[in-house]
Amino acid sequence: MMGTDLLAIEDLSREDIELVLETAGHMQEVGRRDVKKVPTLRGRTIINLFFESSTRTRTSFEIAGKRLSADVVNFSPSSSSLKKSESILDTAKTLDAMDPDAVVVRHAVAGVPKRIADELAAPVINAGDGAHEHPTQALLDLLTVKERKGRIDGLTVTIIGDIAHSRVARSNIYGFTKLGAEVRVAAPPTMIPANVDCLGVKAFGSLREALDGADVVMALRIQMERLTGAYFPSVREYSGTFGLDRAKLRFAKDDVIVMHPGPVNRGVELAHDLADGRPSVILDQVRNGVAIRMAVLYLLAGRRPESEA
Amino acid sequence: MQSEPPIHPDAGSPASAASEAATSAPGRVVLDDVAIRRALMRIAHEVVERNDDLDRLYLVGVPNGGVPLARRLAKSLHEVADLEPVVGILDTTLYRDDVLTSGERPRLRVTEMPSAVDEQIVILVDDVCSTGRTIRAAMDALMDFGRPRAVQVVALVDRGHRELPIKIDYVGKNIPTRSEDRVKMRPGREEGLLEVALIEAAGESERGEAS
Amino acid sequence: MARVLIHGGHVLDPRSGRDERACVLLENGQVAEIGSDVQAGSCERVDATGCLVTPGFVDVHTHLREPGQEYKEDIASGGRAAVAGGFTHIACMANTEPVNDDPSVTEYILDRARQDCPARVLPIAAATKGLRGEVMTEMSALVDAGAVAFSDDGKTIMDGGMQRRVLEYSRLVEKPLIVHAEDLTLVGDGVVNEGSVSTRLGLPGNPSVAESIHVARDVQLAELTGAHLHVAHVSTEAAVSLIREARARGVHVTAEVTPHHLSLTDEATMGYDSNTKMAPPLRGRRDVDACREALADGTIDCVATDHAPHAVHEKEVEFTEAPPGILGLETALPVVWDLVRSEVMTPMQLVASLTANPAALLGLDAGRLDVGVPAYITVFDPEQRWKYDPAKGFSKSRNSPWAGETLQGRVVATIVGGSLVYHADRGVLAP
Numbered sequence: 001m002m003g004t005d006l007l008a009i010e011d012l013s014r015e016d017i018e019l020v021l022e023t024a025g026h027m028q029e030v031g032r033r034d035v036k037k038v039p040t041l042r043g044r045t046i047i048n049l050f051f052e053s054s055t056r057t058r059t060s061f062e063i064a065g066k067r068l069s070a071d072v073v074n075f076s077p078s079s080s081s082l083k084k085s086e087s088i089l090d091t092a093k094t095l096d097a098m099d100p101d102a103v104v105v106r107h108a109v110a111g112v113p114k115r116i117a118d119e120l121a122a123p124v125i126n127a128g129d130g131a132h133e134h135p136t137q138a139l140l141d142l143l144t145v146k147e148r149k150g151r152i153d154g155l156t157v158t159i160i161g162d163i164a165h166s167r168v169a170r171s172n173i174y175g176f177t178k179l180g181a182e183v184r185v186a187a188p189p190t191m192i193p194a195n196v197d198c199l200g201v202k203a204f205g206s207l208r209e210a211l212d213g214a215d216v217v218m219a220l221r222i223q224m225e226r227l228t229g230a231y232f233p234s235v236r237e238y239s240g241t242f243g244l245d246r247a248k249l250r251f252a253k254d255d256v257i258v259m260h261p262g263p264v265n266r267g268v269e270l271a272h273d274l275a276d277g278r279p280s281v282i283l284d285q286v287r288n289g290v291a292i293r294m295a296v297l298y299l300l301a302g303r304r305p306e307s308e309a
Numbered sequence: 310m311q312s313e314p315p316i317h318p319d320a321g322s323p324a325s326a327a328s329e330a331a332t333s334a335p336g337r338v339v340l341d342d343v344a345i346r347r348a349l350m351r352i353a354h355e356v357v358e359r360n361d362d363l364d365r366l367y368l369v370g371v372p373n374g375g376v377p378l379a380r381r382l383a384k385s386l387h388e389v390a391d392l393e394p395v396v397g398i399l400d401t402t403l404y405r406d407d408v409l410t411s412g413e414r415p416r417l418r419v420t421e422m423p424s425a426v427d428e429q430i431v432i433l434v435d436d437v438c439s440t441g442r443t444i445r446a447a448m449d450a451l452m453d454f455g456r457p458r459a460v461q462v463v464a465l466v467d468r469g470h471r472e473l474p475i476k477i478d479y480v481g482k483n484i485p486t487r488s489e490d491r492v493k494m495r496p497g498r499e500e501g502l503l504e505v506a507l508i509e510a511a512g513e514s515e516r517g518e519a520s
Numbered sequence: 521m522a523r524v525l526i527h528g529g530h531v532l533d534p535r536s537g538r539d540e541r542a543c544v545l546l547e548n549g550q551v552a553e554i555g556s557d558v559q560a561g562s563c564e565r566v567d568a569t570g571c572l573v574t575p576g577f578v579d580v581h582t583h584l585r586e587p588g589q590e591y592k593e594d595i596a597s598g599g600r601a602a603v604a605g606g607f608t609h610i611a612c613m614a615n616t617e618p619v620n621d622d623p624s625v626t627e628y629i630l631d632r633a634r635q636d637c638p639a640r641v642l643p644i645a646a647a648t649k650g651l652r653g654e655v656m657t658e659m660s661a662l663v664d665a666g667a668v669a670f671s672d673d674g675k676t677i678m679d680g681g682m683q684r685r686v687l688e689y690s691r692l693v694e695k696p697l698i699v700h701a702e703d704l705t706l707v708g709d710g711v712v713n714e715g716s717v718s719t720r721l722g723l724p725g726n727p728s729v730a731e732s733i734h735v736a737r738d739v740q741l742a743e744l745t746g747a748h749l750h751v752a753h754v755s756t757e758a759a760v761s762l763i764r765e766a767r768a769r770g771v772h773v774t775a776e777v778t779p780h781h782l783s784l785t786d787e788a789t790m791g792y793d794s795n796t797k798m799a800p801p802l803r804g805r806r807d808v809d810a811c812r813e814a815l816a817d818g819t820i821d822c823v824a825t826d827h828a829p830h831a832v833h834e835k836e837v838e839f840t841e842a843p844p845g846i847l848g849l850e851t852a853l854p855v856v857w858d859l860v861r862s863e864v865m866t867p868m869q870l871v872a873s874l875t876a877n878p879a880a881l882l883g884l885d886a887g888r889l890d891v892g893v894p895a896y897i898t899v900f901d902p903e904q905r906w907k908y909d910p911a912k913g914f915s916k917s918r919n920s921p922w923a924g925e926t927l928q929g930r931v932v933a934t935i936v937g938g939s940l941v942y943h944a945d946r947g948v949l950a951p
Contacts, residue, residue: 026420029419029421030403037453038404039403040408044409087836107838109839110722110792111723115792132721167722193725194716195715301409
């Protein structure tokens with residue numbers, strides 16, 4: 001089975017991913033009960049260590065932990081005080097001394113969860129690091145697609161948006177390709193990272209070509225403040241060329257589903273009427289997030305490297 | 310009992326292997342399919358005898374072995390008293406007391422409770438009962454689904470070695486074992502058949518295969 | 521002064537071409553005799569059996585951090601690290617606090633070096649005041665104070681007009697201008713080489729053209745001005761080509777390459793270890809191979825360590841926040857000797873890149889081993905394997921990607937001015 005940490009989808013085997021999805025399927029059943037709580041992690045402590053604020057992801061992990069009866073503690077050091085006074089490894093060692101059973105880490109810089117995992121005895125779960133990976137997001141996206149399509153193998157998945165700066169894109173690219181899907185990315189060339197083919201995808205400048213025959217379309221959130229001007233000329237030009245609407249969606253398959261990691265910039269990367277209802281599955285993604293995080297916590301919390309073997 | 314290791318192919322003792330002619334599966338068959346049917350039929354009679362409000366019967370199989378047994382018991386109840394009890398499946402893994410300490414996390418299994426258990430007479434069905442810990446976990450899980458009027462327990466095999474104050478209401482067969490032995494329900498020689506095997510641990514006087 | 525006899529070793533001297541088993545006798549700070557049958561009498565003996573005996577190594581690019589950042593390194597600790605790595609001469613960069621942009625700072629450095637440093641320290645002065653790229657330093661006065669070259673290393677003179685005038689003015693003092701060639705507008709936020717590795721890591725990339733574009737500008741400015749341009753830490757195939765072409769045209773350009781750019785690729789960064797963060801960053805395989813070839817064919821003159829000590833707490837931060845640079849003095853020899861083991865260079869060529877070549881480009885009377893010259897000598901065993909532990913080294917800092925690794929090739933003894941200042945079994949013996 002997977003290692004004691006969940007840092008990157010790149011590290012997982014197909015079997016690891018399938019185990020998480022299967023486990024999450026059972027967690028969905030728990031989520032449908034009246035009493036949505038099982039005693040599995042009773043007396044265990046999970047620390048949500050969020051250096052970068054993210055109410056959605058943190059809440060999802062918090063609910064997941066609580067449904068498994070763990071004590072969930074949120075720790076959000078303000079990045080400014082941390083930057084100067086305490087090194088990452090000091091933070092890690094401090095946490096370790098509190099003996100948590102799992103630490104969920106979100107940080108604006110790639111690699112921080114990995115560095116913390118190197119220091120910590122407790123399992124570390126990456127809740128998003130810079131432009132690197134966001135493994136639980138990809139897992140919940142895989143679960144959502146599997147629910148809707150019955151399979152991942154052989155599907156064509158098109159990811160649209162700022163691939164260069166997106167951890168969601170990287171994790172999903174690894175996840176979908178490992179499970180046998182063909183992944184395409186579409187964006188202005190300024191938002192395609194160097195040597196993107198090393199991730200196992202094909203890049204398209206034409207949205208029409210990228211959407212041709214797609215089973216799944218995923219639009220990424222555009223960080224308008226940071227990118228406008230430097231990476232694309234204007235929001236109007238971006239939404240005109242790469243914003244998804246019903247007219248452009250006609251190039252995809254008839255039963256295409258539309259995904260978005262949220263929160264949506266309505267009218268920018270996704271037309272207003274695409275964000276709600278068919279073919280959008282955005283709320284399924286959110287719902288599945290809790291089940292995926294329950295599965296990950298169930299599989300990892302409390303495990304120690306020594307207890308393997 | 311809860312973290313039963315997979316059966317080692319060479320684990321059968323020489324004596325029992327000799328007495329079992331046709332099968333390559335290890336251990337000695339202590340209940341074949343006919344015996345299992347007979348036991349369930351008897352249990353069905355007992356259930357009918359002991360309960361008044363038979364419309365409230367709700368059978369719950371504990372995976373994996375309890376699930377086919379619960380279905381068979383439902384059939385027997387239909388034959389005996391023309392009853393059609395609800396049959397549910399309840400995985401106990403998330404309620405186990407050793408789930409975090411047993412190294413690799415056990416795979417979860419299906420839970421499927423078709424209707425509410427409130428005011429129902431729930432009969433938990435398991436294949437083999439030993440320490441009682443699975444039944445304990447199953448009762449805890451059950452309580453999360455509502456407030457049954459009563460909970461009763463069926464075990465096809467009771468092998469003793471109880472570690473908790475758990476009483477089995479309906480026993481298919483008592484099989485005395487040593488705690489190191491293993492008792493396993495498994496598919497029989499033909500499709501759709503079940504059998505229960507006793508796989509004895511290599512005794513001190515015998516030279517067992519080192520595993 | 522004591523007499524020292526180095527016996528049993530094999531002498532390699534690139535300048536004279538000497539390549540033979542011989543004893544070396546040192547007397548009065550000079551090489552007195554080299555031969556197979558030296559009568560030494562009573563003297564200190566260094567057993568060099570199985571070792572190469574070469575001129576002392578010269579490093580044209582070291583950061584000693586003093587004055588101002590003595591918690592990272594100081595002249596005494598840096599000097600000890602130098603002799604432990606076989607370096608008898610170290611040229612130290614100007615990015616101290618205060619910056620070495622004034623003769624008083626140059627004199628301070630030399631003063632400190634005379635008091636408590638076993639290696640010879642050669643200050644490199646800033647090319648512009650405060651490394652700000654705006655106002656030229658007083659180059660003549662700085663040379664009078666002891667500066668051997670000029671550089672704004674760590675920073676880059678982005679203004680082409682300023683760079684041109686600095687090069688022109690440096691002709692007055694006939695000292696090289698050492699450039700850290702990176703176009704900062706192209707570097708942007710980049711912290712790792714742009715390519716598959718930056719894409720997989722999700723870290724901002726630093727494209728190789730950031731270096732080569734700057735090198736292209738500066739070799740043309742060197743050509744225009746006739747000044748001596750020295751390109752620090754060359755890391756890309758494109759920069760190598762530009763330097764090769766410029767040299768073929770007769771432009772006065774020299775270049776150095778670091779041990780890490782000769783040995784590690786950007787793949788080393790995959791674990792987010794900030795001890796693999798450098799400026800310029802570790803590059804791809806093609807770039808590393810191009811640098812190795814360029815050192816072998818003479819396009820790049822010398823190996824320079826870019827020894828850059830940083831405290832543990834400074835490196836144990838987010839990859840993007842960590843300061844770039846690693847220790848280099850104590851690991852340079854074993855790391856670069858791989859070029860001999862993999863037959864990219866002969867032992868004589870590689871020794872030249874550590875001795876005669878760097879001495880020549882700084883115009884030093886060093887880097888040779890001959891009768892009558894000042895005795896600066898390094899004795900090393902190219903085969904010996906040893907485990908490198910920065911905590912047991914002489915630098916105050918520990919930032920090395922080779923920490924805990926077994927390296928092959930070890931300095932056995934270092935002689936500065938005729939005195940044995942380092943021996944592997946005895947440590948640093950004297951300032």
